[in-house]
Amino acid sequence: MCNLYILLLADLRLYVVLQMMNGNIWSVSDPEGLRETVMLALQFQVQHVTPVSGASSDLYRLSPIPNFNGLHVLLVDGDDTNRAVTHKLLEKLGCRVFSVSSGIQCMTSFAGGESSFQLVLLDLTMHTMDGFEVALAIRKFRSNSWPPLIVALAASSDDNVRDRCQRSGINGLLQKPVTLAALGDELYRVLQHN
Amino acid sequence: MVPEMGYLDEQFNQLEELQDESSPNFVEEVVALFLKDSPRLLSNIEQTIGKYPQDFYRLDSLVHQLKGSGSSIGAVRMKNECSVFKAHCNDRNLEGCRRSLQKMKREHATLKQKLESYFQLLRQVGPREHAVNSRK
Numbered sequence A: 001m002c003n004l005y006i007l008l009l010a011d012l013r014l015y016v017v018l019q020m021m022n023g024n025i026w027s028v029s030d031p032e033g034l035r036e037t038v039m040l041a042l043q044f045q046v047q048h049v050t051p052v053s054g055a056s057s058d059l060y061r062l063s064p065i066p067n068f069n070g071l072h073v074l075l076v077d078g079d080d081t082n083r084a085v086t087h088k089l090l091e092k093l094g095c096r097v098f099s100v101s102s103g104i105q106c107m108t109s110f111a112g113g114e115s116s117f118q119l120v121l122l123d124l125t126m127h128t129m130d131g132f133e134v135a136l137a138i139r140k141f142r143s144n145s146w147p148p149l150i151v152a153l154a155a156s157s158d159d160n161v162r163d164r165c166q167r168s169g170i171n172g173l174l175q176k177p178v179t180l181a182a183l184g185d186e187l188y189r190v191l192q193h194n
Numbered sequence B: 001m002v003p004e005m006g007y008l009d010e011q012f013n014q015l016e017e018l019q020d021e022s023s024p025n026f027v028e029e030v031v032a033l034f035l036k037d038s039p040r041l042l043s044n045i046e047q048t049i050g051k052y053p054q055d056f057y058r059l060d061s062l063v064h065q066l067k068g069s070g071s072s073i074g075a076v077r078m079k080n081e082c083s084v085f086k087a088h089c090n091d092r093n094l095e096g097c098r099r100s101l102q103k104m105k106r107e108h109a110t111l112k113q114k115l116e117s118y119f120q121l122l123r124q125v126g127p128r129e130h131a132v133n134s135r136k
Helices: A031-041 A081-091 A103-112 A131-140 A161-166 A180-193 B009-017 B026-050 B056-072 B078-092 B095-127
Strands: A003-009 A014-019 A025-028 A044-051 A071-076 A097-098 A117-122 A149-154 A170-175
Touching: A003 A071, A003 B009, A014 A097, A031 A103, A071 A081, A071 A103, A071 A161, A081 A097, A081 A117, A081 A180, A081 B026, A097 A103, A103 A131, A117 A131, A131 A149, A131 A161, A149 A180, A170 A180, B009 B026, B026 B056, B026 B095, B056 B078, B078 B095
Parallel strands: A003 A044, A071 A097, A071 A117, A117 A149, A149 A170
Antiparallel strands: A003 A014, A014 A025
């Protein structure tokens, strides 16, 4: 039996490494030969396919991922791609997530009242309703439960943005693109402080 | 075939890390969302460039969107070209915007082709074993 490793570098280069039973290792990175190599690989038992970063530094966090134990989060983001990624990141952090794509839907979700959101993750670059307006509207919304915490997602986290966030009653700010580590850290920080 | 500079950065690795049993096609689904929206944005940008009087505010807003979704899937070359475009908007340099748009369209086409080949290859090699990170 042989072990086949297919390594995908972050820049989409593919290396195929075949380790024979006697320990010999063959590697192929020739694009022309790649198709033939992959066909050959199908005859062997594929053990492992691992994405490998092109950079030398370790891009994978070794510290554990925090778990927010079903924290009820409302995600507001008008971009389909970003919303899908952030939704998954939140789930990975153990959150219970409901996603909407506009400020209007966000307010409707609040008015719906059935489930209370503990935290709102709000993208500031929306088009139908300005993100800061949404934050202010959430703050004004009267309900029996505590007002939820609001964390904003923005392309920039400069002083201007931070100022406006503070004035809109926003508790936290994350710069895009969001990583699992940064999201976990900021949620933790905001929850600790409140 | 092998480019000098990578087309995808560590954000793409993160997508692969997020893929699991509950969403086994997550990466492909997210990429599909991006490839659905981005042509429309590029087309809107093209139309807006052609308008008179020039609307750099709208152009910037459109490219900002494209930059945002591109960067969340790790499309680093597209993201960088969007930054160049935004700088041209800031300078109100329409010709610069035009040139940048052509580059963005080329980058987009190449990225799309590479991603589609990648997913095709994964399907051939093994539907269950792809993109599993050994380091937990």
